[in-house]
Amino acid sequence: VTEALYLDDGYLRAFSATVAEAGPGWAILDRSGFYPTGGGQPHDVGVLVSDGDRRWEVSSVEKSDRGIVHRLAEPAHVPEGTAVHGAIDWRRRYACMRYHSCLHILSGVVYRRFGSDITGGQIYPDRARMDLSIPGFDRRLAEDLIREVNEVVRRAHPISVRFVPLVEAERHPEWVRVERDLMPQGSEIRLIDIEGFDAQADGGTHVRTTAEVGLVSLEKIENKGARNKRLYVTVAPRDPPGE
Ligand SMILES: [Zn+2]
Secondary structure, three states: OOEEHHHOOOOOOEEEEEEEEEEOOEEEEOEEOOOOOEOOEOOOOEEEEEOOOOEEEEEEEEEEOOEEEEEEOOOOOOOOOOEEEEEEOHHHHHHHHHHHHHHHHHHHHHHHHHOOOEEEEEEEOOEEEEEEOOOOOOHHHHHHHHHHHHHHHHOOOEEEEEEEEHHHHOOOHHHOOOOHHHOOOOOEEEEEEEOOOEEEEOOOOOOOEHHHHOOEEEEEEEEOOOOOEEEEEEEOOOOOOOO
């Protein structure tokens, strides 16, 4: 099974690894910084480069029982045991991190006002959406929620990752809202803590402070049925750190 480096360090953009298993057009590494699709956050893209300067483009990444599978843009077979350097498309990942943290802030705002009424969410590199089941939801209420989100952004709460014993998590059902599929099987859960505001169990990658999310705008709302409403948000463009 691949060691998932992004779980401890979301700002890791490059890493060294060894090919553990491979076939035409795919490779599983012993460790990886590439985020595989999950929890509403899309997979990373990037490159793998060998010491012998061979270069493979990674076009998609997914989880499997045997580890993190890197799908290559061509049907190349990278020999097992090959030492590679991985580099992720940092601009795309950083945007996803800002949107992921943005959705957690929005989820916290909604939870505080209405209890748990979030039915889903999806992050894209250029927008994010959240599905809600709130009575009386309209454009005005949505604008109101986004105003509160921006208030949390402005206060620059630190966002930290910690691993919490399952027994402690059982006393906090509010930590587990929408991303139940990402609950680890072991004795700990991974908690994303927007310090002083909200905490949620989560397997995704996040920015270090709510300030990095930047100004959030309501893009549009959609009716998906009598109770199901959908809202889309965008964040102001921002260069990733270190570029
Ligand atoms: Zn999340």
